Amino acid sequence: MAGFAVTNDLQSPIEMKLQSEDWKVVYPQKSCDVCVSDGEVSFVEVRLRESPEVKGSYQATGGTKLWASLDFESFSREAKRRDRGEARQLAREGERREEAQKQKDAAIQQIGWSTVLVFGVIPLLVLFCCTIIPAESAIAAALLAIATVPFCCSLTLFVVAVGSEHSRCVDFGECRFPIPIAWRLVGLIGLALLAWMTAQHTERGFGWTAAIVWPVPLLWGGRLLLRLVLASRSDREVERRNEAKREINSRNIHFDGSVIRERGRPCVASWPGKCEGAWESLVSQTRRGEVSAAVVFLPWGIDDYGAHDSIPLAEGLPGRCWCTPLYGEEQLWGCRWFTQWRQNIETAVESGAELEVYYLPNRVGKGKVKSFDTAGDENLQREELNSRQKGFEQSPEFKQALDAGLGNLSREPRGDGSSQYSREARRLFLASLSKTEREFLATSEGLGNSQRAEVAWLERKGYAYWEVDVSRWLPGDGDEQYVPASAEQRLQLRSQQELSMVPLMDQVN
Numbered sequence: 001m002a003g004f005a006v007t008n009d010l011q012s013p014i015e016m017k018l019q020s021e022d023w024k025v026v027y028p029q030k031s032c033d034v035c036v037s038d039g040e041v042s043f044v045e046v047r048l049r050e051s052p053e054v055k056g057s058y059q060a061t062g063g064t065k066l067w068a069s070l071d072f073e074s075f076s077r078e079a080k081r082r083d084r085g086e087a088r089q090l091a092r093e094g095e096r097r098e099e100a101q102k103q104k105d106a107a108i109q110q111i112g113w114s115t116v117l118v119f120g121v122i123p124l125l126v127l128f129c130c131t132i133i134p135a136e137s138a139i140a141a142a143l144l145a146i147a148t149v150p151f152c153c154s155l156t157l158f159v160v161a162v163g164s165e166h167s168r169c170v171d172f173g174e175c176r177f178p179i180p181i182a183w184r185l186v187g188l189i190g191l192a193l194l195a196w197m198t199a200q201h202t203e204r205g206f207g208w209t210a211a212i213v214w215p216v217p218l219l220w221g222g223r224l225l226l227r228l229v230l231a232s233r234s235d236r237e238v239e240r241r242n243e244a245k246r247e248i249n250s251r252n253i254h255f256d257g258s259v260i261r262e263r264g265r266p267c268v269a270s271w272p273g274k275c276e277g278a279w280e281s282l283v284s285q286t287r288r289g290e291v292s293a294a295v296v297f298l299p300w301g302i303d304d305y306g307a308h309d310s311i312p313l314a315e316g317l318p319g320r321c322w323c324t325p326l327y328g329e330e331q332l333w334g335c336r337w338f339t340q341w342r343q344n345i346e347t348a349v350e351s352g353a354e355l356e357v358y359y360l361p362n363r364v365g366k367g368k369v370k371s372f373d374t375a376g377d378e379n380l381q382r383e384e385l386n387s388r389q390k391g392f393e394q395s396p397e398f399k400q401a402l403d404a405g406l407g408n409l410s411r412e413p414r415g416d417g418s419s420q421y422s423r424e425a426r427r428l429f430l431a432s433l434s435k436t437e438r439e440f441l442a443t444s445e446g447l448g449n450s451q452r453a454e455v456a457w458l459e460r461k462g463y464a465y466w467e468v469d470v471s472r473w474l475p476g477d478g479d480e481q482y483v484p485a486s487a488e489q490r491l492q493l494r495s496q497q498e499l500s501m502v503p504l505m506d507q508v509n
Contacts, residue, residue, distance in 0.1 A: 027405030263352035328376035367446025
């Protein structure tokens, strides 16, 4: 008995099969060994896992080593072209995310210094003023003492919370103080001012004002200090950063829509939220007045987040609020956004706009629900099915895929938010479901959860709209053509590739 091997030296997963066998998945940096009789010629087929229409074949004999990137002619060329395109997408998305993170970090830093000013510097100045003003009477002493209470609260909270930082410094001229020392110093100055005020009041016979001034820094400050000391510093740091990031995200993403009243002008009526880069571009161009958009996003941290609006009786729909027909049950983020979106849509329609619904890449026309009346129930069904994926990823079947090389797939997200790893994990999960369940989820791909209800509402109202691929908002790759090497050059390249893959083959064997 002899054999041959097919090695996947691409970045994408492939599938291979012999004439009468089933397709087998071969992940990147993995090989599939096939046993054949001596002298037997086997017809080997390969195809891309994510694009089965991209196929290739080879007639192999015993002892042959086949490389996915070299030996399958047009398949190899197309697979490498797609790998290069994927790499460019990942690079662009990585640069975009890095730049966005820098902007967010800068904004978080700005918020940090605003907090220093409001809760640190200003209260300290107020305490100083209250201290230097002489108490000429009992009423004046009481008023000065009472005036320090709210500022003691903010100063105490700020000093205790910020004083746990270890990695930052604050500069004063040529001197640099670590933040813990600097803000503990602020706290000591505040305590010194309070002590000075108490001493002055006591000297004038108003020592009883200490009962007004000191309970806040002693009791509340001590309580906060004890709680923070007992808590894990890492937990405090993570929560503080997450809180700031949520606030910045709210500022950047919050969008109420902006409809340009112009007959025949395209208006974005529905948008898939997964494509962050395209979304940022849409919001930016809309705010500059270049694009008309009815879409609405109300994130965490604003007043309308979590707000619910009742359904007008004339609509004849069940539920206390719009959440019921939209999602099947009330949601944490509320349904106020839908009220604003409907108002924007009505404005666009009255203006004679051309409504546009954007779909995920290569999914135009897919993902719709049967009707607006069924949108909520269908959403609950999808949520129940999708909730099973986490359990599936702990199953023996998924572990077997990991052992077969699933982990070799890239986890870097591209423009639509997905990665090679997440897409393959999703495929494996769908394959584990029944045919009915799998088809239900598969037909749901193309629109986001809220989008499905939006499109169903447009159809309920009888409004015409254009269906558009969101890829139009994503950077293109441009034209690219592959020039194959000569037969002699291919032999040299294969020899070099075999040498480079020796450690891999040893590991596989």
